[in-house]
Amino acid sequence: MHLAPGDPVDFLVSGLEGASKDFIILLKAKYGFDKPVHEQFIIYINNILHGNFGYSFYFHQPVLKILMSRLRNTLILTSASMFIELSGIILGIIASRKAYSLTDNLITISSLITFNMPYFWMAMIFILFFGLNLKWFPIMGMYTIGTSGSDRIISILRHLVLPAACLSLG
Incomplete structure (x- = not known):
């Protein structure tokens, strides 16, 4: 994911007209994209091990629900x-x-x-x-x-x- 330019939050807000910098910073903090890559990876692995696969912005529901x-x-x-x-x-x-x-x-x-x-x-x-x-x-x-x-x-x-x-x- 980090090889592509930007992050998922940038992609998410690209379709929103007039998204403020504060809103973007808030979203990056909420989803952990304000942390270094190694911390993001540790958080990701921890979430996977606990059954938290995240939220699908495409389907607007938890990923685990989609998988199930x-x-x-x-x-x-x-x-x-x-x-x-x-x-x-x-x-x-x-x-x-x-x-x-x-x-x-x-x-x-x-x-x-x-x-x-x-x-x-x-x-x-x-x-x-x-x-x-x-x-x-x-x-x-x-x-x-x-x-x-x-x-x-x-x-x-x-x-x-x-x-x-x-x-x-x-």
């Missing part, structure tokens, strides 16, 4: 990705049992291709091919709006396939 609101979907996505990764272990076992066979060669080549392909490139290919061309999977959102019960669970699973596959294959 997105934690459920993050855990669902990472769990689905880990489940797909476990299938990779099974494929590795199959490939090792049939060494130098067509199955081994296909698994090895496909794993080398997906492992060396950048995530963003694989994601674009998956979206274009499986989402837009074949229309097998939705390309955005966590679930289809208007679904409930078992239909919502199926919708969530369908929405998870592409991002979880990209995370686990990459």
Whole structure:
């Protein structure tokens, strides 16, 4: 943050017409930007360790509240990705049992291709091919709006396939 010119308070008041110097000094003192960098860092680490991640000027709420609101979907996505990764272990076992066979060669080549392909490139290919061309999977959102019960669970699973596959294959 200190490599950029100014500080967050300067950025915050840049959109305010006629912000007085006293107001800017008060804000810098409130958020600790009037202290040396090493003190700011110690205060920052202390706050993080106590669960105080600060306040988002963009969302106008505490950062911890924003993180917690997105934690459920993050855990669902990472769990689905880990489940797909476990299938990779099974494929590795199959490939090792049939060494130098067509199955081994296909698994090895496909794993080398997906492992060396950048995530963003694989994601674009998956979206274009499986989402837009074949229309097998939705390309955005966590679930289809208007679904409930078992239909919502199926919708969530369908929405998870592409991002979880990209995370686990990459």
